Amino acid sequence: xxxxxxxxxxxxxxxxxxxxxxxxxxxxxxxxxxxxxxxxxxxxxxxxxxxxxxxxxxxxxxxxxxxxxxxxxxxxxxxxxxxxxxxxxxxxxxxxxxxxxxxxxxxxxxxxxxxxxxxxxxxxxxxxxxxxxxxxxxxxxxxxxxxxxxxxxxxxxxxxxx
Numbered sequence: 001x002x003x004x005x006x007x008x009x010x011x012x013x014x015x016x017x018x019x020x021x022x023x024x025x026x027x028x029x030x031x032x033x034x035x036x037x038x039x040x041x042x043x044x045x046x047x048x049x050x051x052x053x054x055x056x057x058x059x060x061x062x063x064x065x066x067x068x069x070x071x072x073x074x075x076x077x078x079x080x081x082x083x084x085x086x087x088x089x090x091x092x093x094x095x096x097x098x099x100x101x102x103x104x105x106x107x108x109x110x111x112x113x114x115x116x117x118x119x120x121x122x123x124x125x126x127x128x129x130x131x132x133x134x135x136x137x138x139x140x141x142x143x144x145x146x147x148x149x150x151x152x153x154x155x156x157x158x159x160x161x162x
Contacts, residue, residue, distance in 0.1 A: 014098020
């Protein structure tokens with residue numbers, strides 16, 4: 001799944017749950033749940049093959065896609081926070097933690113793929129085989145896949161505003 005739905009749901013978890021333990025559990029659980037739904041994801045061959053190819057151009061292109069995806073999530077979240085007058089340091093720390101923990105499995109996956117240590121390959125296999133939907137194909141856009149992500153984003157925004 002792209003970064004935006006994970007980050008928005010993580011922000012909602014942090015905003016609505018001011019309990020660090022629950023944010024940790026729900027943030028990581030939300031990532032697993034969202035990745036298990038049918039979804040679209042852009043291809044990341046530059047990241048996936050970097051260990052073998054050392055192709056910095058392909059790596060940069062993938063990182064730029066991820067940057068734009070994360071920027072979209074950040075803009076949506078900041079608009080909601082400013083629109084609701086929620087820019088409070090005590091409040092923001094929970095939102096940031098929720099976002100971080102909801103995308104942490106992808107950060108770990110990125111690290112594992114780039115460095116490909118033995119532990120890394122185990123994490124890559126676990127992430128791909130157990131967290132992702134069995135029918136999910138990277139790069140393939142279908143109505144169900146893209147509508148699932150849009151629906152998650154809309155639901156997250158509605159909950160965030162409430």
